Amino acid sequence: MNIDISEDRKEMIDMARELVSIVKEKMIEYYAGDSRRVHHFLKVHSFAKLIAEIENMDPGEQEVLEIAALTHDIGIKNAELKYGYNNGRLQEQEGPPEARRLLRDAGADERAVERACYLVAHHHTYRNIDGLDYQILVEADFLVNMYEDKADMDTIIKAYDNIFVTESGKWLCRQLFSLKY
Template identity: 55%
Template sequence: MNIIGQVIDSMIRYYSGDVHQINHFLKVHGFAKTIGEMESIDKDIQELLEIAAVMHDIGIKNSEKKYNSSAGSYQQIEGPPEARRLLEDMEYDPELIERVCWLIAHHHTYDNIEGMDYQILVEADFLVNAYENNMSKDQMRNIYKKIFKTSVGKEIFREVYNLE
């Protein structure tokens, strides 16, 4: 089994029985994989992006337990330690683990997006959240203007949500 398959398997077990969370991270992964491949990003960055996309919301479970909330600010606190534990158990490269944890710790922070992995992760998450959160067309247009930077992410967003 490749690294992405291992991470997906681990996250399905982590969120066992939580169909919403499992479906969410699989959809975010699908968009992140597609955008990254179509933007022709470096293969190592692509792998890191896909791992982060699968694990990006790993902090929700502990956020709900500790704070009775799944707010993004709590996810960014609670997610990295859980991701680190899972990835270290799988004996992954420490540099990969650091970047994945950093992305998880910042995936709800949009004011200083640096790096294609970060940009694509945020775009992929918004592609899914726009539907799951039943955003209005005005909210979607605003997000599109403020967040989306990759040509592929923009095209997918316009097509999926039928935006002009």
């Protein structure tokens, strides 16, 4: 099957791929020596990208989602330096200033920076989810966290019932954790 894509759309997709690659490299440098954190954000990015593609997300919105997925936990480092620990609230508090610096340095436009920072500032807030990008980021983070935290089946089922909304996110959750829905 050959899909005809306009030259403008091709250029937009190529530019998005370039920005995402730059942000990915900058985040790897940001967390140099902390392979656990690098593995985490790369996995969240991979699931977010996959869900976005299956959901046929607009390329511009997908670009913002992808850079938010890469930077979603950027607040952990400063939270641990300032407070000696991190939790969801501190990640949401400390993340946006760091993400804003990194994304501007990577060349992201201001609209993308602000939406990505909003997502970073809310990715542990599961009520009033306003947008497909926000929903997908939460689902991707849950998929990775449930695996990394070795969540029990009751926790996974509760997350499936209460967090997952997209059909592709639900499908992935069922596949990854052998849910019988």
